[in-house]
Amino acid sequence: MQGYKKETELLTKLLLEILPILKAQYNLEEYQSKDFRTGDIACMKSLLSRLKHLKTSKFFSTASSDEDLKLKLKVDAYEKTAKNDQKVIAILKNKEKGLEQRIRELEKANKEAVALKKSMERKDEKLREVMRYNTVLKAKLEC
Structure with a gap:
């Protein structure tokens, strides 16, 4: 027993x-x-x-013994985990590349937006100048 x-x-x-x-x-x-x-x-x-x-x-x-079997099972599990980890790493690298590409696109769009804003500010300033000049001319015409 x-x-x-x-x-x-x-x-x-x-x-x-x-x-x-x-x-x-x-x-x-x-x-x-x-x-x-x-x-x-x-x-x-x-x-x-x-x-x-x-x-x-x-x-x-x-496997020649229980110890060999345990070791083989552990090694096999670690190898399987390593393969899964490599797949995850590959997926994350692809996502990272995609994110880097998206960041470059957003930076380019941001530069274009800044340039457009400056252009609009210049045009707005010119329009104000023209309006001031127009006001001055109206005043002179009325006199």
């Missing part, structure tokens, strides 16, 4: 360590870590039988 309990504890520890990796890698969402913490033997057996089916894959058949 003591040996059985020790084996169950070791199995629980191993499953709790690799469960997040397995869930991400092999779509084993129905298994929850709380089931293993409570010692749900049926749940453990179910997961182990699923893993036996997966064991025929190249990934599992190259």
Whole structure:
């Protein structure tokens, strides 16, 4: 009985360590870590039988021990994460390029707006001058 309990504890520890990796890698969402913490033997057996089916894959058949398996699962998960990170980085770089392009367009439009505003101010000043001159001429004509 003591040996059985020790084996169950070791199995629980191993499953709790690799469960997040397995869930991400092999779509084993129905298994929850709380089931293993409570010692749900049926749940453990179910997961182990699923893993036996997966064991025929190249990934599992190259693992020579539980430690190798854990390491391979961790490495595989890190590689998958790294690939996802690279995709995210590529997307962010593209967005950054798009934003830089948009900034250049806005700066160009801003320069055009400033130039147009200065032009309008000059024309407005000329119009005021013409109106002043027109007022002076009217005054002279009335005299």
